[in-house]
Amino acid sequence: MRHSVRPRAAALAILLVPAVGIAATPLRIVAEDYPPFLRDTGKGLTGPYADAFRLLMRRQGVEVNYQTLPMKRVFQQVAMQPGTCALAVNYAPGEAETLIYVGKVAPITLTVYVRQTQSEPITNIEQLRSRPVGAINIAEIRDLLGTAGIAFTPVDRPALGIPMLNAGRFDAFISDTRPDVQFIGGRGRPVKAFTLARAERWVACHAAMAPATLAMLRRALREGVFAAETLPVWHSYGMDSFFLETRQQWLQPAN
Template sequence: MPLFHRQLIVALLFACLSLAAQAQPLRIVSEAWPPYIHDDNGVLRGLDYEAAHTVLQRLGVEVEWQLLPWRRCLMAMEQGQADGILDIFHTPEREASMLFPHEPLSQVELVLFYAKANPHPFHSLKDLHGLKIGVSAGYWYSDRAFRESELFTRESAPSHAANFGKLVRKRVDLVINDRRGGHFVLAQTGLDKHVRQHPRVISRDQMYLGLRRDAGFEELARRFANELLRFKREPAYAALQARYQNPAHARPAARPADKTANH
């Protein structure tokens, strides 16, 4: 068989797989993490959720959303129980099993939070010697020195809110979280008066919509990235960002969201 014919058959096969994969609703999982995605009395909201929801709606893609603990999100992707995962970091290790659209949803700054009643000075990693740091189970931290350091111990919690609860009860000495996300969680839980943030940024990273590599979503990843970039240039996206700039303004005035939060 000529090479051209073989290439054409392969291309058609991938196209058929992609169409078959998209015949059913796209199953996307994520962990509740305001202001990026969270359940507000049965309605999903959040900066990245609403951006992704808008883009996928424009692309004509039907979606089933589900909020799960982060490790269960990763497991759902590994076992083929989910087609996509919202707000995941792009790492070389994950490229083997996931597609990452070239346009990120958000950028995060990971910082350390401390309890006002139990402050710990922090200027460099050596200041963390002997301390217990609250981390998020299954999260990947891009700063290699922090990720691999043996100066301190790590203790995970089932949720971001649980991590901050342990912080004020002195069960951990510090908590690492995204600067913006951490302040939103603190405001939601009423702990913002008891917790402060160290100014030094541990690492900066970008969050993406990850798609299963073995499900024929290459074309969807490309179209999603292009439409997301187009949406980011519109006034509607600027308004969306402004709405989630401050914890006090987290709740939208209008309904841009989807009542499909499943726990």
């Protein structure tokens, strides 16, 4: 599956959405750079999550202003700044005491990958204890491996970790993003060993957010950023197949 990133086309798809009665005050949204789904271009936040969420908000009559921050500051900003929400954050029970988790945005699957030339199979988490492991540095993986007592080398992006896996730095690499979504194919594409866990990303808001705004967000996020009307956004990034597959798998139990 080949993807071509066409942010201008995504922006056009959003602008073509009829927005009746746009609120005078935009909703402030903070998020962490999370390629390929959220990308900080230096001029603003793009990517299918950002563009799809903007489209859904416009359908509710609300414009959004994005700001990119490290994840720790994302939670701090939402807790301290009234009128602020965070996009695509992990569910953290400790944070739930000070924030309102409003709605689910997208599913994520934590998968263990090995080299195509891996001689000994790796089929469960216990086999990771005595091996060099690399993993995407996100909260869900840190919590899971920390609880299991498994040491790992944190990697910022899957596109960096997979070459390290192929070079023999790791025996296993744990990622939340499939290799095909990262434009990796052929001999460089790793092999899935097993699924480690499944989780979901959320929109979380300041505890004093207006009830009307929370109700609007819940309406908009009934199917997260994989709502049917967001297909033009995903298409503009060349990710139609990923959208359709994820939508079917994630939303099927609710249908």
